[in-house]
Amino acid sequence: MTEQKPQLPALKGIFFVTGTDTEVGKTWVSCRLLERAQEAGLSCYGLKPVAAGCEETAEGWRNDDALQLMAASSVKLPYDTVNPVAFKAPIAPHIAAQQEGKVISLARLVGYVRGALSAHPADLILIEGAGGWRVPLNDREMLSALAKELELPVIQVVGMKLGCISHALLTAEAIQKDGLRYAGTMANCFGHMEVQEENLLTLRQHLPGAFAIL
Template identity: 45%
Template sequence: MKPTLFITGTDTDSGKTLIASGLLHLARSQGLETQGYKPLASGCVNTEHGLRNPDALALMAESSLGLDYQEVNPFAFEPAIAPHIAAAKDGQDISVAKVSDALLAIGSASFAAQLVEGAGGWRLPLVMGEYLSDVVQAQQWQVVLVVGMKLGCLNHAILSAETILADGLNLVGWVANLVDPDMSCFDENLASLQQMMPAPCLGVVPHLESANAKQAAAYLQLPTCWQS
C-alpha cells in the first residue's frame, strides 16, 4: 500500500501543480499507476463540458486510473478568488465533511501512487473555523511542501513546516521551486533551508520556461514512502 501524498505550498503560485504533476510523471516513469486530485479549484474556465481548471487537467494528464473530471475536481469555481469566498457566492458547502465525502475515491486504489493538491497555503479556509488542513489531518495523508523560492520564502517555509508537524502530520519532504528567476542570493537561501527544514529535500527545480511535468520530474525524486 502506498500512502496518499498531500501537496501544499508556502503560498499561492508556489508551483504546487508543477511539482505535483512532476511527481506523478516520475512515478509513472518508474512503473507505478498514478492518480492526482484537486478537490478545490478557483479560476476555472467555462467549457462545453462545464467548469474546467488547468491545474486539475494537468494532474489528470499524468494520472493513469482514468477517473472522471468531477471525481478529480469536485469543487470548481469560475472566479479566481479564495475558494471559501467563491463557494459562499455560489451557495456551495465546502465544509470538511463535504470535501471529505467528495473524495471517497481516494484510497480505493491503495496500490497506486495517489496525491491530492491543495489550494493556496497550508491553512486554506473552507467554512468558518474549518480548514483544508483539517481534511488532511482526518485522513492522515503524508505531506510534501513546495517552497516557492523568492524573497521571504524562508519565513513562509519554516512556519509552514512547523505548523504541519504541530498538526501531527508527517512531512515527508519539501521541494525548492524557483518562481522568481531574479531572486537574490538563491544559493544562500537554499542552503539555509537545507539546514533548517525538518524533512528531506526532494528536489530543486530551476525556473523553467514553458514548464511541464516531464521537465520538473527531471529535478525530483520520489519520497521514500512511494519508492519500491
Template identity: 50%
Template sequence: MTQAFFVTGTDTEVGKTFVSCTLMQALGQAGKSVIGYKPIAAGAELSHHGLINDDALLLQHNGSVELPYEAVNPIVFAPPIAPHIAAAKAQQSINMSVVEQGYQHLLGKGCDTLLVEGAGGWRLPLGNGQYLSDWVAQAQLPVIMVVGMKLGCLNHALLTEQSIASAGLKLVGWVANSPGVEQDFLADNIAYLTQAIDAPFLGQIPAMAGAQGEFDDIMAAAKQASSQLDITPLLSI
C-alpha cells in the same frame, strides 16, 4: 495499498501544480501508478462539461488511470479568489463530506500513489471556521511542501513546516521551486532551508519557461523536470 500524500505550498502561486505533475512523472518513471486529486479549486472556465480548472486538468492528464474530471476536482468555483469567498458569493458552502467521498473513491482505484493537491497555502480557509489543513490532519496524510523560491521564502517555509508539525502530521519532503525568474542568492537560501527543515530535500526545480506556458508546454516541462527530483524518500513510506 495506495500511499497518499498531500502537496501544500508556502503560498499561492508557488508552483504546487507543476511540482505535483513533476512528482507524478517521476513516480511513473519509477514504476508506480499514480493519480492526482484537486478537491477544491477556484479559478475556472466554463466548458460544455461545466467549470474546468486548469490545475485540475493537468493532474487529470498526468495520471496513470483515466478519470472523469469531476473525480479529480469535485468542488470548483469560477472566480480566481479564495474558495470560501467564492462559495459565499455563489451562496454555497464547501461540503467537506464531498472532499472525503472523492478521496475515498480515488483510494478505491488501487493505484500505488495518490497525490492530493491543496489550494493556496497550508491554512486555506473554507468558511464556517473550517480549514483544509484540518481535513488533512483528520486523514493523517503525510505532507510534501513546495517552497516558492522568492523573497520571503525562508519565513514562509519555516512557518508552514511549524504549522504542519503542530497539526501532528509528518513532513516527508520538500521541493524548492522557482515559479518565475530565479531569485538572487538562490543556492544560499536552499542551503539554509536544507539544514533548517526537518525533512528530506527532494530537489530543486529551476525556472522553466514551459512551466508558465500552454497546457502541452507544461506537460512537457513537468516530464523534463522530473529528472531534478529524488523521490527515494517517498518510495520507502
C-alpha cells in the same frame, strides 16, 4: 547545452501537497512527481479536491490545475472525481463559495477523497491543496483539516522568492503541530532570486524530511 531534468524521487504512497503560498508551483511540481512515478513503472494520479478559478466548457466548469494533474496521471479518472468542488472566480475558495451561494463542507470533502482512494488504488496518489496550508473552507473549517482527517504525510512546495524562508518554516511548523508527518520539501526555482543558493542551503538546514530542488 541541454538542460537536465531534475532528479526527483519515485515516490510511493498517498501525500497531501501544500505550498508556501498560491502560485508557487504546486501543480507543476505534482505533475513532475507523477511523471517520475510513471517513468519508474508506478501507477499514479492526482486529485484537486477544491479549485477556484475555472472556465466554462461544454462539459461544465474546468480548472486548469486539475486538468494538468489528469494529463500527468497514469490512472485516468473522471473530472468530477479529480476536482469535485469547483468555483468560477480565482479567489480564496471560501469567498468564491460565498459569492456563488454555496458552503464548502469538510465532511463532504473527506467523503469525496476517501471514496476516490477506496475505488482507485494506486502506487502514488497526490492530493493537491489550494493556496497555502491555512486556507479557510468556511467560517469554521480549514482545508488543512482534510489532510489531518485523512492522516496524510505532507509535501511542501516552496516558491523560491524573497520571504520564502519564513513562509516555509512557519508552514512546516504548522503541519507538525497539526500532528502530521512532514514528508519533505520541493524547492521550486521558477525565476531569478538573489542569493538563491544561500536560501536553498538555509531551507535545507532548517526543514525536516527529504529536500529536492527543481
